[in-house]
Amino acid sequence: MSRDRRDDLIASMPRHEAPVVFVDNGSTDGSVEAVRANHPDVTVLPLGENVGARARTIGAEHAGTPYVAFADDDSWWASGDLARAAAIMRDHPRLAVLNARILVGPEERLDPVCAEMAASPLGTDPDLPGPSLLGFVACGAMVRTEAFLAVGGFDPVVRFPGEEERLSLDLATAGWGLAYVDEVTVHHHPSTRRHDPAARRAAIWRSRLLTAVMRLPLSDVLRVVVAAVRAGAPERRGVLRALRDLPGAVGRRRPVPAEVLARRRLLEGRA
Incomplete structure (x- = not known):
């Protein structure tokens, strides 16, 4: 999903190795037109308004695939790691959310939250591929579509940011697992167009x-x-x-x- 970050979109879009559903949250900077012109293979869903993180839910509903990997306009999955993450999801049927290792900026600094996830006090459940979580970072996550949609996806109340917590609680309540997997990588180059x-x-x-x-x-x-x-x-x-x-x-x-x-x-x- 994106809103008014055309330049970031154009820079990150070629890095994606799987079919892309681009959900636009009411951009006014020509993002929709630019993606359509430069990436005709991308499915574009212009919402006309900013619905926050619920845009990801709309994208997941449209994708119709067993798994959906989220990416923001300033993030992308490392080469080969979408396929690797999907294989891990297939091998762990209770896994609803796989949170990848997130490397930040051109320096590829490990996101501090990943160090916290790796040391999760919840330990590692025997049927999960990594430390158990009760939260995640959306731009570095792959979800099992069935589980994600069954608990309502991201809701219209919380919107953005911090939308992951309610979803994580609901997935855990439904018996699904969330895990951090260090062997899978997402790159995040934070946009210069960010809130203070x-x-x-x-x-x-x-x-x-x-x-x-x-x-x-x-x-x-x-x-x-x-x-x-x-x-x-x-x-x-x-x-x-x-x-x-x-x-x-x-x-x-x-x-x-x-x-x-x-x-x-x-x-x-x-x-």
Whole structure:
């Protein structure tokens, strides 16, 4: 998915080694026209508006393949690794999300979140190909389409960023596995057209609160609010921005079972 990043799209599109479904979130910079002109083999789905991460759900529905690998306009899978990831998915039928190793920038620095995933306190389930997770990075993930769509994909409440948490909780609740696989690589060269850090922090805390309302005990919802108030102005703005979406979050509220909550608290160091 992409929005108003035409130059990044044109640079990254030739690197993809599998059929591409490009979902455009209402770009006004000619992204749709540029992709159609330069890459006629790409399936283009122009939405006309920004629906956030739900664009990935629309793309997955359209793809009609057993597995879908996500890529943003500034990321791509290493040569040969789409096929490698698909083979791993086939060999591990409970695996719903494979999170690849993510190398950042031309220096190919390991994304710090990957080091955290590799050291997951959840350990490695015997039927999974790597450390078990309860979260992932969408631009570095391949999903099992059946599992992804069965839990609703990315929802219209959280939008973006931080959209992975609710989906991960729902997949775990349904019995699916998520794993980090270091042998598969995604390259991420962050776009220069990104939100400033304060705006991104606000957006992440908005998503964090809405996810808590939808899936966590009320005590955890309160914990998120208190943490945001103490953290700083961007975090407080994020909580305030979540207020208008609270009715939608409450309407989708389905607290996770105790075993999933226990795994989440283990990750937080609260077990």
